[in-house]
Amino acid sequence: MTPLRARLKLTRDAFTLDVDLHLPGRGISALFGHSGSGKTSCLRCLAGLERASQAFVEVDGVVWEDSASGYFLPPHLRPVGYVFQEASLFPHLSVRGNLEFGWRRVAPRERKVDVEQACQLLGIGHLLERRPATLSGGEAQRVGIARALLSSPRLLLMDEPLAALDSSRKREILPYLERLHDELDVPVIYVSHALDEVARLADHLVLLEEGKAMASGPIGDTLARLDLSLAQGEDAGVVLECAVRGYDAHYQLLDLQLPGGGPLLRIAHPTRPPGSTLRVKVQARDVSLSLTQDCASSILNRLPVRVKACRAAHNPAHVLISLEVSGNPLLARITRYSADQLGLQPGQALWAQIKSVALLG
Amino acid sequence: MPLDASDLGAIWLTLKLASLTTVILLIVGTPIAWWLARTRSWWRGPVGAVIALPLVLPPTVIGFYLLIALGPHGWIGQATQAMGLGTVVFSFTGLVIGSVVYSMPFVVQPLQNAFDAMGQRPLEVAATLRASPWDTFVHVVLPLARPGFVTASILGFAHTVGEFGVVLMIGGNIPDKTRVVSVQIFDHVEAMAYTQAHWLAGSMLLFSFLVLLVLYAGRRGKTGWS
Known part of the structure; x- marks a missing residue:
């Protein structure tokens, strides 16, 4: 059309x-x-x-x-x-x-x-x-x-x-x-x-x-x-159109695959038919960054990401980082202190820890 | 029978005059009221003021100017004579013309208020639902303005029934042609026929009260635009 x-x-x-x-x-x-x-x-x-x-x-x-x-x-x-x-x-x-x-x-x-x-x-x-x-x-x-x-x-x-x-x-x-x-x-x-x-x-x-x-x-x-x-904005973040890949009935966790065959996200949610698509929102304030895949953590979703760009936030204590995970965008809002400690550079590979994923609809 | 043949003739003439005037006013007044409610033209103020003049002028003033204009030497009178129609002063037609002018604001203003009150929204909704402007006017504006039309009709009718000065000035006092109830009452009083005057005047009082009662009681429970 x-x-x-x-x-x-x-x-x-x-x-x-x-x-x-x-x-x-x-x-x-x-x-x-x-x-x-x-x-x-x-x-x-x-x-x-x-x-x-x-x-x-x-x-x-x-x-x-x-x-x-x-x-x-x-x-x-x-x-x-x-x-x-x-x-x-x-x-x-x-x-x-x-x-x-x-x-x-x-x-x-x-x-x-x-x-x-x-x-x-x-x-x-x-x-x-x-x-x-x-x-x-x-x-x-x-x-x-x-x-x-x-x-x-x-x-x-x-x-x-x-x-x-x-x-x-x-x-x-x-x-x-x-x-x-x-x-x-x-x-x-x-x-x-x-x-x-x-x-x-x-x-x-x-x-x-x-x-x-x-x-x-x-x-x-x-x-x-x-x-x-x-x-x-306070509610800045990205939306991702994910496909349902599986369901863990014991822990009641739904597996969602990021577009482009990316890694899986696990979210606590009742089951959905496999193959159906769901839209999720990941807020920038819920994403933290780490140099290593810190497995000893209660955080479910750890994704390998690459830094695309950094930008000062309106709040001078914060910086905004745009990230890429297998072709999908992700935003993180972290403190300027942490950014300096991690020595963030465009192109750098890191792990993003996602504290929560909101299912839309 | 306390009302004699001339009284009944006057009542019949009055009802005929008021009905015809109301019908003409609804036909003429609706587009005027619509224009006044919608236009952004500079003419809105002056036209609105002219329409409202009968509210404040003594009826004799309106009657006087109408008499001049419609009379054999007035510009309208000259025109009607040139068309071979003669003049309309001291005729029923003259009374209708005078009544239309005199009762105009009582019809135009309630209609204008009704059109104003509905705002632009219903028209926009109708347009996005494929209704042409005329279609919208018939199927949306008229039903929504119904209370305004009821008020306008009642006021236009009742006000025409109640006029005296304009009628006397341009209609005179010709039995069954221009002698309406209000003039008939005046005649009775002049002739010291107080009993007959009482019957007619009392009927008018009762009629007017009932009309206004219907109007004001009907105002309640009016539904607005939602």
Whole structure:
């Protein structure tokens, strides 16, 4: 599928958005940044809800907007689904009425999803005859997502769909979002300021700061870059897409293999079918470095790594180290003292001890 | 029967005038209210102020200017005469025109408030669900603004029933053509027919109270946009 291209330039009061995005035509691309970084403006421009002063938008080989020639496809003619931060259901319609609103307006031969499928995917079949006012926040947002899917979009835009929900409602919805990712062949652009959501869901990451795209790339590579502000955060770390290799029933440990035939990670977790893939996050603060494979330790995961680069952390007591383990990135945050003691050099081979591995999803 | 034939004629004429005025105002007022609620144009202020003028002006002032404009020497009167329609002053048509102008803010303002209150979001949602602007207006805006339309209709109707000054100025006092209830009451009082005046005035009082009761009791339990 042809990727998505969006060149947008717009000025609002003191804020300027100026981005040139090339996004993959599949999977979830996250637009990540703080509030006011321009994430939502990008999304609104893609949907045609806002008009950038200079814009070129091309999706799936079809031009939606080209300010150079004055072409602007109005929002109702763009095949997007839009999930707003608040569910924004129509209060005068039942849940079914809301779901069918977009579905009815799509030509039958272009419909890719029917109401039953969407209900099953988001677990809302029992809510069909309810009024939006009687739904919980999580239920309403699931209906909002299903409603967007039922308009058979070629691009699904999600504007912080979890931000208005409390953490237990978030946990309720995240599995449904993962199912969307696994079961639907619709590219998603997901706006968020929550790194944990992005780490869990996204395949591609665009980092936005003050209206500019600081980075754009596969999530694994982008999270591991030392030159971005991401690496400086308290929850900096890398995500790795691992394959289940085996299960130790006696100790209840799951063996995961790093991509590219790398070494195994062992994590305390109930069994999963062998061969299935799992995404894990390794936080930089949970990685310590050692010159020897210190076997006399309670730490399970010791991986042979090579130092790629070092960089000062914002906290002067710390340094950030980017590492490579059989082609996969890893980040470590250690004290500057330890770095000097170990005499770390790029290219140096060491052992990384990983205190904890978080399974995402 | 305490109400005689001329009283009943006046009541019938009043109801006819108020119904027609309300229908015309809903048709004319909806696009005006929509424009006022959505536009960022510089004209929003001046147009809003002109629409609201009948709220503060004495009805005789509006009636006077309408009389001048619609009369044989006024610019509208000249135009209607040139088209072979004669003038509309001292006719039922004149009354309808006067009532539409006079009751305009009572219809436009509730509609504008309803359109304002729903905000931009429902329109954006509808657009991302493939609804064209007109489709959105019919299937989203109108249902969401229903309380506003109910209020606007009731106020427009009731306010037209209650007018006096404008009617007298441009309609005069012609039985079954321009003599509405309020003018009829005035006639009764002039003629010292207090019993008849009481019956008519009492009916008006009761009618107005009931209309407002329905309006204010219905305000509760209004559902908002979620």
